[in-house]
Amino acid sequence: MITFPHRHLLGIKGLTEQDITLLLDRADEAVKISRQREKKTSSLRGLTQINLFFEASTRTQSSFELAGKRLGADVMNMSVGNSSVKKGETLIDTAMTLNAMHPDVLVVRHSSAGAAALLAQKVSCSVVNAGDGQHEHPTQALLDALTIRRAKGKLSRIIVAICGDVLHSRVARSNILLLNQMGARVRVVAPATLLPAGIEQMGVEVYHSMIEGLKDADVVMMLRLQRERMAGSFVPSVREYFHYYGLDSEKLKAAKDDALVMHPGPMNRGVEIASEIADGPQSVIEQQVEMGVAVRMAVMETLLLSQNQGPRL
């Protein structure tokens, strides 16, 4: 059996190098399953997975759904619109209601940081964080790591440049944690208005120029400029943003010739990334989606089959 000393996956924080390696190794196996003609296994047969999405999501939700189904679990989707049910009472009430139906794993996305952790305290099954506010998105970081490891053969001592809206990005936080844990060199490249306070102490090198930040990079990870979240004026205009921070062939030349171009999606073509790059030979954006299913299979299988779960209540 697997030894994985966690009952939930709430974030990358708290995972050791061994934990991460175990999940990635297992995900490598899961990739094979997804590439077979017969994609259904029975390892989670009889178990119930509930996807509880308080925030609209297409790709993450379908990725989790497919992962559960390929493992043989019964999957139920609860898409709770993000308007009226944003309040915490409903979060806990909904969770308690679902809990009474005896699910084995709850996959949660919520717009508030810490929501997944709050839920985990309240339910008696495993909880997988599928994104909580601006805090963490652990399965995204794992799938990014898997994509990089399969292309580069390793994670240690590679240079990864994370570019764009780091301030509002849970993907960036999880990636910074994971890549540091695995011994990679992490840079962030963004205008100062899109970087959180204390970023220098988060284990990254900070750049404000794409050309400098991308120099000799093995991986260029673009982030979505989340226009819908911009309450104030973080950048003056899309035009100016693309000019200085959008990834085009000119800027990509600064990175290594075989540098990977990644994006967690959904992309804003012409805002943070030029179409020619997104569809170009260095882009691994589609592989990321494939790895997403594999990583989520690995995570749920590991959590549910691990012997080291806490006592079931």
Added chain:
Amino acid sequence: MTRPLVLQNLRIVDPSRSLDETGTIVVGGDGRILAAGKDAQNQGVPAGAFIKDCAGLVAVPGLVDARVFVGEPGSEHRETIESAARAAAIGGVTSFIAMPDTDPVIDDIALVEFVQKTARDKALVNVHPAAALTKGLKGEEMTEFGLLRDAGAVCFTNGRKPLHDALVLRRAMTYAREFGAVIALEARDKYLGANGVMNEGLLASWLGLPGIPRESEIIPLERDLRIAGLTRAAYHAAKISVPESADAVRVARERGVNVTCGISINNLTLNENDIGEYRTFFKLSPPLRSEDDRVAMVEALADGTIDIIVSSHDPQDVDTKRLPFGDAADGAVGLETLAAAALRLHHSGQVPLMRLIDALSTRPAATFGLDAGTLKPGAKADIAILDLDEPWILYREALVSRSKNTPFENARFTGRVVQTYVAGKLVHSV
């Protein structure tokens, strides 16, 4: 008339007279102090007096808490005047000022009288109403300072809501000066850090929570101090949290501005790390700052730049606290733990006991003109008796406050309030 009282063999710490000596306290049948000190030891005792030996204990003037949020009227399920007063008695707090953030807002003489009447009928300790500075706390029109003051409001404040409009503030201060009314405000910028939920910094960034920069307090505070200087009004910065604010107060004082300032006990004894993984009982306003800030604020308290300590008692229930961190309400209960938490600063050697009691009793009484904060003969016998060295653990269930949102759950304390007297009457005893 009650039975006269004699407390013998206790250490008496009375900052109003800079007195720290072992002696006796004699309380007359009218609930006023006849004598308190070494010289009271051989004066004999009044006929029929109740005599108590208090060897090993310390008597201090009953604590005066200048910032307490009560749920009555409007949110009695969180706290009533009666339950807050019971919590106060346990914490050695014999007088507190109730904030006007109620429903309805205390902005009218009828409501001031309601608070006073309820307190008179039901409260174990003295409760003084603060009145709203602006109608409905909306920050637009000033209230009737003169009438409210005469009805018994001891100060004017916008409660939890900062006052954003400098013109309204100037007019309010100009008008209040004529009535000798103290204006107590919290400083928080309208825009800067407005969506923040904890101290801005590395920790907030990791937690993915929007931060509140220190400047969101410093900038409006400096503005308020300028307007206080301009209008020569009495201004009280209710809860400061960063050393730059203490510096601003110090500089303003040197310029001759009539300013006092307070700090929440939470900002003196806790820091942002206590938030851990989204523990909402530590979501406070002002937010818990860094450990460096905390230490600097303790120094500013010790040297007297910060005048007073408040509990900032703010009862919140499950409905408002058991939420994701960003959505949870600010605030923590504090009346019952005020003295014990403050004694940590005494035991750590950072603040002398005399200064600590001054900040908890004598100075707040003087700032808001209350008949309290002293043990001198003739004063009302509001007394807290402390055992400085008793170790104990705070269990949430043991709190008498209707709300249990304490940041000191399971905290280990050294020293507690063993007896509380209000006007010579025993209101709490362990």
